[in-house]
């Protein structure tokens with residue numbers, strides 16, 4: 412199975428669609444946000460560092476994230492195929508991911524971009540705040556996360572297009588979770 416990078420703004424559904432893809436294709440899954448939240452819960456040094464960035468809606472330093480990612484990737488059997496959820500978020504992270512995979516004789520596979528309007532994103536994140544109690548899902552931090560997304564992460568979309576692996580899925584066009592999933596599964600099956 413190829414690797415998959417799932418890409419989109421906060422609240423675009425990266426975690427939700429990753430879970431569906433993992434269930435259907437039995438892939439590995441690395442959510443860098445989940446890795447960091449687990450470290451915070453465990454009270455580790457990394458967790459302490461991560462907390463201040465996450466609470467401010469800022470990205471952790473690239474070098475730190477690249478180490479975390481490579482370490483997580485090496486836990487999966489080679490060739491299983493892994494979904495990268497929440498990584499890369501900057502161009503240096505994307506370049507490091509490509510290099511890390513090439514060193515192992517692997518490649519990035521395909522990139523799935525979830526496109527969702529900002530009003531829908533904000534509603535979803537505020538609902539998630541009530542349902543899951545994530546500390547960074549408050550209006551002030553969400554606005555910072557959107558700003559960081561636009562300045563540091565969104566430019567990566569074109570980087571993936573130049574790599575020839577970008578596939579986009581628009582909520583406005585596909586209209587529902589089922590519609591999104593059908594289109595995503597079809598694209599994965601075509602690429603497999």
Ligand code: AMP
Pocket residue numbers: 421443444445447464465466468469470471472476496497498499500504547556
């Ligand atoms: P997420 O659950 O993917 O929305 O991530 C929550 C927070 O974790 C982000 O707002 C960042 O502070 C941090 N984070 C997660 N992934 C990364 C990454 N690839 N690079 C830098 N910071 C990250």
